[in-house]
Amino acid sequence: MNKIDNAIKTVHHMDYYANHNGYLNKIHPLVKLLITIIYIVLLTSIDKYNLVMTLAMSIYLILISIIGDLSIKNALKNLKVVLLLLFILGIANPILDRTIITYIGIVPVTTGMISMFTLLLKGIFAILASYFLILTTSIEEICYALKMIHMPNILITVVMLIYRYIIVFLKEVQRIWVAYQMRAPKQKGVHYKAWGSLIGSLMLRSIDRAQVVYESMELRGFNPDTFFVKKEKVDKKSWVYFCLMLALLIILRFVPIFEIIGGIFI
Amino acid sequence: MIEVKEVSFSYNGSKKQTLSNMNFKIENEESVGIIGANGAGKSTILKLLVGLELSYQGNIIINNLKVEKQNLQEIRQKIGYVFQDSDSQLFMPTVYEDVAFAPRNYGFSKEEVDARTIEALKSIGIEELQDRQIYRLSGGEKKLASIATVLSMKPDILIFDEPTIALDPKNRRRFINVLNSLKGMKIVTSHDLDLIYDTCDRTILIADGKIIFDGDTKTILQNKDLLENNGLELPLSLQRR
Numbered sequence: 001m002n003k004i005d006n007a008i009k010t011v012h013h014m015d016y017y018a019n020h021n022g023y024l025n026k027i028h029p030l031v032k033l034l035i036t037i038i039y040i041v042l043l044t045s046i047d048k049y050n051l052v053m054t055l056a057m058s059i060y061l062i063l064i065s066i067i068g069d070l071s072i073k074n075a076l077k078n079l080k081v082v083l084l085l086l087f088i089l090g091i092a093n094p095i096l097d098r099t100i101i102t103y104i105g106i107v108p109v110t111t112g113m114i115s116m117f118t119l120l121l122k123g124i125f126a127i128l129a130s131y132f133l134i135l136t137t138s139i140e141e142i143c144y145a146l147k148m149i150h151m152p153n154i155l156i157t158v159v160m161l162i163y164r165y166i167i168v169f170l171k172e173v174q175r176i177w178v179a180y181q182m183r184a185p186k187q188k189g190v191h192y193k194a195w196g197s198l199i200g201s202l203m204l205r206s207i208d209r210a211q212v213v214y215e216s217m218e219l220r221g222f223n224p225d226t227f228f229v230k231k232e233k234v235d236k237k238s239w240v241y242f243c244l245m246l247a248l249l250i251i252l253r254f255v256p257i258f259e260i261i262g263g264i265f266i
Numbered sequence: 267m268i269e270v271k272e273v274s275f276s277y278n279g280s281k282k283q284t285l286s287n288m289n290f291k292i293e294n295e296e297s298v299g300i301i302g303a304n305g306a307g308k309s310t311i312l313k314l315l316v317g318l319e320l321s322y323q324g325n326i327i328i329n330n331l332k333v334e335k336q337n338l339q340e341i342r343q344k345i346g347y348v349f350q351d352s353d354s355q356l357f358m359p360t361v362y363e364d365v366a367f368a369p370r371n372y373g374f375s376k377e378e379v380d381a382r383t384i385e386a387l388k389s390i391g392i393e394e395l396q397d398r399q400i401y402r403l404s405g406g407e408k409k410l411a412s413i414a415t416v417l418s419m420k421p422d423i424l425i426f427d428e429p430t431i432a433l434d435p436k437n438r439r440r441f442i443n444v445l446n447s448l449k450g451m452k453i454v455t456s457h458d459l460d461l462i463y464d465t466c467d468r469t470i471l472i473a474d475g476k477i478i479f480d481g482d483t484k485t486i487l488q489n490k491d492l493l494e495n496n497g498l499e500l501p502l503s504l505q506r507r
Contacts, residue, residue, distance in 0.1 A: 012401050015359035138359070164357050171353070212354040215318055219347045220415065221339070221371030 004174045010078055011167055017070075018138040024068040028238035029141035030148045035245045036133045040126045042253040048115045052258050057125055059252055060245070064132050075131050076124075086123035090116040139163045143227075157224040161214070168209045169202075176202055268292040268315065268423065268451070273324035275314060275475075284310045285322070285475040292451060294422065299462035299483060300455040302472040303497025308455040309350075311472075312425055315453075316347050329422065343372060346416025350428040352408035361387070361403070361411050362396040368419045386417035390444045406437025413444065423451045430458045459501035463487050471496060 018025070024032070039060060046053050065072050076083065097112030133142070143156045176198055180190060190198060234242075251257065268291065275285040285307050292298050300308050313319045314326060317338045326333040328341050349355040358364040365386050369379040387393040392410050395403065403411060409429065416424065426445070430438050438461070445452065445465050456462055462469055462483060469486050471479040473496040479486050486492065490500050499505070 008401070012359065012399055016399050019359050019363060138363075167357075168354075209354060212349065212351065213357050216347075216349055216355045216357065217367075219316055219318075219342055219345070220368035220419065221342065222367075223339070223371070226373075227371060 004170060004177060008167065008170045008174065011170070014134055015138070017135045018141075020136075022068055022136065024064070024136040026237070027136075027241050028232070028234045029137050029145040031234060031238045031242045032133055032137050033142060033145040033149070035242065035249070036129050038246065039129050039249055042249055043122055043125055043129075046118070046122070046253070048118050049111060051114050051118050051121070053253070053256065054118050054121045054125070056252050056257050058121075059257075060249060061125060061128050061132070063248070064129075068132065068136050070132055070135055072128070075128055075135075079124075079127055079131060082127055083124060086120055086127075089123075090119040093119065140227075144232075153224050161210075164213060165206070165210045168213060169206045172202055172206045172209060176205070267294055267327075267329060268453075269325070269327040270311075271325040271327070273314065273322055273326060275310060275319065275322040277310075277319075278321075283475055285314070288324070288472075288475075288477055290470060290477065290480055292453065294451050295449070296468060297452045297466045298454070299466035299469040300453065300472065301457070301459060301462055301469060301498060304457075306472045306497075307475040308472065309427055310475075312347070312427055312453070312455060315425065316342060316345050343419060344422045345425060346413075346419055346421035346423070347425045348409075348412050348416055348427065348429060350431060352405070352412045355412045355415060356400045356403075356408060359399060360396070361392070361398050361400065361414070364400065364411065365396075365414045365418045368415065372419070382418045382420065386414040389417055389448075390414055404437075405432050406434065406440065409433060409437065409441060410444065413448075417448075421450070423453070424448060426452070426454045426456075428456055428458075429454065430456065430461050457498075459487055459493075459498065460503050463501050463503065471498075473497065 039057070043054070043057050046057070061072065064070065065075075093116040094110055094112035097110060097115060099111045100108045101111055101114070102109045137145075139160055143160045146156050146159065147153070180194065180198065181187075184191070270288050270290050273285055273288040274283055276283050288311070300311060302308050310319070314322050315328065315333065317333050317335075320333070320335060329344055331337040331341055333341060356364050358367055362383060366379050366383040369382045374382065383396075384393065387396055390410050390413055392407065392414060395407060395411065398407075400408070400411070429445075430441060433441060438458075442461060442464050445454070452465070454462060454466060466483050468481065469479075469483040470477055471486055471492070478496055479492060487501055488504060493499060
């Protein structure tokens with residue numbers, strides 16, 4: 001129950017942050033979206049054994065968290081399930097790729113271990129970058145930016161509605177869970193015999209609720225064809241932000257910063 | 267003005283007619299209550315009025331426009347529909363964002379959106395809630411916020427579907443005061459006959475999709491036999507007398 005409550009609160013919290021009046025919120029959504037995409041593309045293009053350069057890409061995230069007053073710690077906490085998944089995905093690397101490249105004390109360091117950490121970091125950084133985008137840009141603005149880069153309307157509408165329906169779905173889960181627990185107080189979790197009917201009714205109720213939400217949007221003029229057309233120009237401040245961030249990302253990706261800094265001291 | 271002429275309707279796949287041969291007219295500035303037992307067809311009428319169901323027979327004319335696909339945008343701009351469940355109506359993160367949703371969709375300028383939003387919030391006395399997150403609102407506040415979301419469209423017609431469900435007495439009273447202070451045509455469907463008594467001059471009683479009575483609210487709500495024959499009871503305020 002607490003987990004569902006927390007999930008609902010997290011989504012509300014993200015929504016609230018996205019509509020906050022912070023510095024990053026005022027940057028044009030297209031600029032933020034493009035910078036995030038460029039960041040992820042540059043990040044994923046780094047060689048799988050280049051752990052140092054991958055680590056250097058974290059500077060962008062630290063900078064964003066400072067400018068946007070965002071907590072990396074909280075972000076990681078909210079994303080722990082995804083992080084676990086990333087870990088599972090990367091765990092095969094040290095098993096399959098056992099070439100020893102160095103030793104830390106007596107512990108051998110293999111290329112598989114390096115590639116696992118690189119993969120893990122790339123995953124974490126890419127997710128954090130997307131998460132920070134969502135925290136500083138409302139879903140409507142993200143959809144608007146997607147429209148500006150000519151993403152098909154149908155896909156944008158799906159993105160927006162999925163996001164809106166997450167809450168609807170979670171609230172239905174919460175209601176069904178409470179109703180079940182009230183009548184099965186000694187049961188830990190949901191008995192497997194009840195899974196089918198609970199999932200079935202959850203689906204039907206969620207669809208009904210989602211339908212009403214959509215009707216409510218329609219009755220207040222929502223039209224996927226026109227909703228995302230705002231025609232707001234990218235302002236000067238956003239252009240400056242774009243140029244600075246792009247320059248930073250290019251430096252982080254192509255200049256071995258940590259090596260240069262290390263060279264000063266050695 | 268709303269004109270409903272010879273309207274019949276069945277839901278997809280159902281042989282039973284939900285609405286059968288309905289006729290009524292509602293003039294501007296009228297407050298009309300639509301009452302009836304569960305399944306009588308109250309909510310269906312409302313859905314037909316706003317074009318959420320279009321496969322009806324007959325004619326529904328709203329301000330000289332027939333309710334059909336090509337007129338829906340214009341018609342919906344004139345109608346504010348407040349849903350029974352406020353949680354389904356309020357889907358944006360904050361009250362302000364939700365109230366501003368409709369004016370933004372209709373393409374008003376930023377200044378106009380802001381002016382309409384603030385005006386709507388002020389008209390029902392909840393301007394202090396504008397930055398509040400929706401999930402932090404109480405049931406009564408959600409209902410008032412739901413009304414504000416449609417008032418920002420400046421509609422000619424306001425429709426309320428079972429508006430007092432889940433409201434405590436204080437919030438119910440507050441809602442009634444707000445409802446009575448609103449101008450324009452109002453249509454309220456409810457089982458809460460005291461609400462209808464307090465807010466509507468005219469009442470339409472429906473049963474099994476047919477109009478049983480259409481006339482003065484006091485006349486019908488004092489008619490115990492008529493109400494009981496159609497699955498309803500006298501309003502509580504009249505039972506005590």
